[in-house]
Amino acid sequence: MNTPLFKEVAIENYTDLPTAIAAGANRIELNDNLAVGGTTVSRGVMSESSRYxxxxxIPLTVMIRPRGGNFVYNDTEIKIMEADLFSAQELGVDGVAFGALTPDNKLDTDALEQLMAAAGxxxxxxxxxxxxISPDDQPAAIDWLADHDVDRILTHGGPLTTPIDQTLTHLKTLVETASGRLIIMPGGGITVDNADHIAEVLSVKEVHGTHLLKY
Incomplete structure (x- = not known):
């Protein structure tokens, strides 16, 4: 018997949490400001969501992102992210999602090592x-992230403006590059209608989205 597809559902704030869990979410990614791609919720929202x-x-992943826009952070922003990671840890959160890049869109390994340490x-x-990250630099990025105990990479396989059915070839390459060392979790444009097909094409067991469930 096939294992049912594991669905990580991105929600905004606490309000949507009970509904998403009742509708069958396997894991929740908790955000504020989904319109800008998600930022960190308040400590109060994090606390109540973790408890519920x-x-x-149901495992809870909390977005750790101090603002919208790019992923190039200064020292103060990294400190803010560290503080949010300590809060998440203290509140018993299962997982966290973050990223940090250099101005030339490579992994900011110094910042990431700090954040990984805070993720504890x-x-x-x-x-x-x-x-x-440039597709040419992505294999090295996967290697570094796998070596530093990152569990999964959430990726659309290209710009979000490109429909996911046009990024499947690249996503498949990323899955092959990761080779089971970490999970490649596709997201962005995955819905209740296409999730199973995409998972089958990519041979993945986890998908991410805001429209994965029937309410």
Whole structure:
């Protein structure tokens, strides 16, 4: 018997959490400001969401991102992200999603090492900042992230303006490059209608989206 597809559902704030869990989300990615791709929720939202998700035995991943826009952060922004990571850890959050790049869109390894240390054993997703990295540099980025205990990469396989059915070839290449060392989790344009097909084409077991469930 085939294992059902594992669906990580991105939500905005606490308001959508009970509905998403009731509709069958396997994991929640908790954000504020989804219109800009997601930023970090308040400590209060994080606390209540963590409690509710734990009571319902659903893992919670919290977006750690201080603002919209690019993924090039200064020292103060990295400090803010560290503080949010410590809060997430203290509140019993299962996982966190973050990313940091240099001005030339390579991994900011110094910042990422700081953030990984602050994550302190929580499950780590490198989010769609990955898609800003040049395809030529992505294999080396996968190697570094796998070597530094990142659990998964959330990726659209190209710019979000490109429909996901046109990025499947590149996504398949990323899955092959990762070779099971970490999870490549496709997202962006995956819906309840196309999720199973995309997972089958890519041979992946996890997908991410805001429209993965029937409400």
């Amino acid at each position: 998700a734990a009571e319902h035995h 054993g929580m499950s780590v997703t490198f989010h769609m900042a990955f898609d800003a």
